[in-house]
Amino acid sequence: MLSLIVAIGNNRMIGSDNDMPWHIPKDLQYFKEVTNGHTIIMGRKTFESIGRPLPNRRNIVLTRQELNIDGVEVIHELNDIFKIVEKYPNDEIFIGGGGNLYEQTISHADRLYITHIDEDFEGDTLFPEFSKSEWKQVSKTKGEKDDKNPYDYYFTVYDRI
Secondary structure: OEEEEEEEEOOOEEEEOOEOOOOOHHHHHHHHHHHOOOEEEEEHHHHHHHOOOOOOOEEEEEOOOOOOOOOEEEEOOHHHHHHHHHHOOOOOEEEOOOHHHHHHHHHHOOEEEEEEEOOOOOOOEEOOOOOHHHEEEEEEEEEOOOOOOOOOEEEEEEEEO
């Protein structure tokens, strides 16, 4: 199963200068809980913004460059992602960004984990548009802003119809 996991603003913004335009610890905790024990695939820039392999996950980076990073598998072709999904049909394989990778894989995804942040943000990277007619919302949990989480947000899961 191929799943995309992302946090987006009301205007679909997901990034600004290779970083997220917000800091919401509860969303980071959610990301960790959902992806823990699974494979996470990301582009090189996203990996570099994180700065290290994510613990207790199989980390795969898609890049054109030759990289050798401890704890990270490197793939060079988009099609390699689909081969991994096919090879492990009982596993949930996550796409964790960035924008180009979401754009290239959303049409193949089975599930979307979207943290909707109730705010518009400035930035340079948008999550691709997707038709709600192709997706069924299967869960929605409200998170409220507090001292450490400065925006209202919703953890939402969509399955492809």
